[in-house]
Amino acid sequence: MSGLAITTLLLGACGGDDDAASSTTTTTLALSPATSTTVPATIAPPTTTTTTTIPLVTEGAKLIVANASGINGAAGRMSDALAAVGFSTGPATNSSESQLSTSKVYFDPENPAAEAVANSVRAVLGGGDIQVLELATPAPVETGEVGDASIVVAMGNDVADKSLAELQGLVAPATETTAPETSEPTG
Numbered sequence: 001m002s003g004l005a006i007t008t009l010l011l012g013a014c015g016g017d018d019d020a021a022s023s024t025t026t027t028t029l030a031l032s033p034a035t036s037t038t039v040p041a042t043i044a045p046p047t048t049t050t051t052t053t054i055p056l057v058t059e060g061a062k063l064i065v066a067n068a069s070g071i072n073g074a075a076g077r078m079s080d081a082l083a084a085v086g087f088s089t090g091p092a093t094n095s096s097e098s099q100l101s102t103s104k105v106y107f108d109p110e111n112p113a114a115e116a117v118a119n120s121v122r123a124v125l126g127g128g129d130i131q132v133l134e135l136a137t138p139a140p141v142e143t144g145e146v147g148d149a150s151i152v153v154a155m156g157n158d159v160a161d162k163s164l165a166e167l168q169g170l171v172a173p174a175t176e177t178t179a180p181e182t183s184e185p186t187g
Contacts, residue, residue: 057120058086060113063151066141068095068103069160078155081164085124087117090149094142100156102128106135111150118151125159126167 063082067075075092083089097104103125107118118132138144140154165171 056086056123057113057116059088059117061107061111061117061150062088062090062148063117063121063153064090064141064146064149065092065153065155066095066097067092067160068097068100068140068154069157070099071157071160074160075155077161078153078159082121082124082153085164087121087124090147095140095154096138096142096144097140097154100154101158103130103156103159104140104154105130105132106140106152106154107132108135108146108150114150121151121153124164124168125153126169128158130158 065075065079065082069075075094079089079092105118105122105125107114109115115132122130122132135146135150135152139146139152141152146152159167162173163171166173
């Protein structure tokens with residue numbers, strides 16, 4: 001290899017054009033002691049992250065919260081929390097479904113606004129594995145009837161007695177604290 005020496009060779013990550021974090025790499029080859037050639041590597045376009053905010057739809061459909069958790073009174077508290085952020089709510093009730101580990105939001109397809117409101121309820125409850133489903137007859141509530149409501153939130157253990165801020169990951173979950181035990185001095 002007289003006269004031809006490779007002094008520096010930098011290679012970028014292999015694997016195709018899906019490397020969004022590509023950077024500029026320069027390869028320098030020394031062809032002879034007096035001559036060198038610089039070749040710029042391929043430059044990937046910068047990537048941009050776009051966040052889309054979906055508007056919260058709270059009008060056009062009334063909802064009821066049906067307790068499908070093991071926590072007494074949790075449906076009433078969740079109903080109050082949803083009303084506080086603008087949803088139209090009816091009286092809380094019990095679900096006819098067994099205890100649910102994951103909540104479900106049912107909507108009446110005959111109400112044109114119900115599905116959008118149901119999806120907003122799902123978002124307010126933190127989204128995740130919560131499903132939005134069409135409401136069947138009879139409705140999954142204790143009486144089978146929902147009155148003038150077009151949405152039933154079958155509230156499971158995943159959201160029972162949690163604040164909306166907790167469910168959306170905006171605050172850490174509340175923890176219970178107990179007072180330290182004290183002992184009476186013995187005589």
